[in-house]
Amino acid sequence: MFFSTDHGSAIDKNKVWSRTISETYFPLSVECRDATRFRGSLKSWGLGVMGLSEMECDGVMYRRNKSHFQEEKDNSLLITIPHVAEVRFHQASRHTRCAPGGFLVEQGDMPYEFSHSQRNKLWVLKVPTASVQSRVGPTERLSALTFDARSGIGSYFVGAVRNTIESIDVINDAAREMAGQHLLDLLCLSMRSDDRILDSSVSxxxxxxxxxxxxxxxxxxxxxxxxxxxxxxxxxxxxxxxxxxxxxxxxxxxxxxxxxxxxxxxxxxxxxxxxxxxxxxxxxxxxxxxxxxxxxxxxxxxxxxxxxxxxxxxxxxx
The missing domain is CATH 1.10.10.60 (Homeodomain-like)
Known part of the structure; x- marks a missing residue:
């Protein structure tokens, strides 16, 4: 899927971008930093159980409220990889920033705020929470964590995302499903290598x-x-x-x-x-x-x- 907001009034752009983001990921409220001049484009692909997208847009604030997920049955995580500028994220008691060279975990079944003040390019993966839990355990400890993607398995994971996007138009649906499984395994492997996900609820x-x-x-x-x-x-x-x-x-x-x-x-x-x-x-x-x-x-x-x-x-x- 491809979408762009090159035309339309400020009100239309805000509504249309809000609807597009909600349909691609899950319900969110959107506040464009400058709705009059806002420009945004989004490409998205299905990779089996996982969704992958590439987004470019001007400054914006996204809010996920309780009313957005009260009736949802299947929980998801968003994995955001910024390329141009840092993003800011607030969930529960955690405030974090993620600059290019890292990736951020957002938990979809809790309220949050996500923003970037200037034009940015993002890669975003939508991953079933249950799939991550089956590989790394409880996901609550992952919420609002930023992981280093400049070296090691984190770098390999982001490189695999890049290769998938560059090849997405020349591989068939079966290959896309396998690519999704590969990215899911690499994502979880990179998170498992970080000591912060050790459960600290017991001694x-x-x-x-x-x-x-x-x-x-x-x-x-x-x-x-x-x-x-x-x-x-x-x-x-x-x-x-x-x-x-x-x-x-x-x-x-x-x-x-x-x-x-x-x-x-x-x-x-x-x-x-x-x-x-x-x-x-x-x-x-x-x-x-x-x-x-x-x-x-x-x-x-x-x-x-x-x-x-x-x-x-x-x-x-x-």
Missing amino acids: TIRAAHLQRAEQFIRDNLSNPNLGPQMVAESCGISLRYLQGLFAENECSVAGYIRDRRLTRCRETLEMVHDTSTMAQIAQKWGFYDQAQFCKHYRAKFGCTPTETRKQRRSAACV
């Missing part, structure tokens, strides 16, 4: 043990032998101690494993061009009893795996 030692156990689980979801005992042994702790760590978060080890596996199954089912059978998807992520898989899937998502695939493919045809 340092217990937090480190829990973090290590959760990450071992997320990295081994496709291992058919993954279970509480394997997790405990890999982390060098007792099974009882491991179960206590998860109990503090009102979850069992087996339940945590199952929920992350279900989320990964749903990601695959929502890939319109994936040709895997239902059984293949279930087995890839550790479910070998089809009836139990369907039962747990319905309990978590409120529909069957088949319904998810049909709904996604029907929506893609509209």
Whole structure:
């Protein structure tokens, strides 16, 4: 999709830009810094479960209020990569700035303010919160964090975003879905390399043990032998101690494993061009009893795996 505000009155530009941004990401209120002279353009593409866009516009303020997401069922994160000037962001008690050379995480299910005072170019990824949670854990600790993209995996991630945008018009829909999965994995890998996402809600030692156990689980979801005992042994702790760590978060080890596996199954089912059978998807992520898989899937998502695939493919045809 491509959109531009080259023509129209100040009132029209503000309304049209607000509608365009809300349709591309999620409902937001928009206040153009100078609506009379405002110019903006936006290109957006679907990459499977992820959305990617390139935006150029003059100074603007975006506000996300409670009324904007009260009835939303699927939460998302926005990952913003500025190119020309810094952006400012405020969410909960955190105020941050992100300059070119970094990227910013915005949590869609909490109020926030996002702004830049001068003309800017941004790359923005819209990512399902559940997909990030299945790879890095709770996303609350990511809100309003700025990550360095000048070196290491962060630089590699932004480079992959650039390559995707430059190649987007010459790859087919199936390749776009695979590109989306690649970007999602790189994004989460770059965030995981930052010590700030360590959960500090418990003591340092217990937090480190829990973090290590959760990450071992997320990295081994496709291992058919993954279970509480394997997790405990890999982390060098007792099974009882491991179960206590998860109990503090009102979850069992087996339940945590199952929920992350279900989320990964749903990601695959929502890939319109994936040709895997239902059984293949279930087995890839550790479910070998089809009836139990369907039962747990319905309990978590409120529909069957088949319904998810049909709904996604029907929506893609509209």
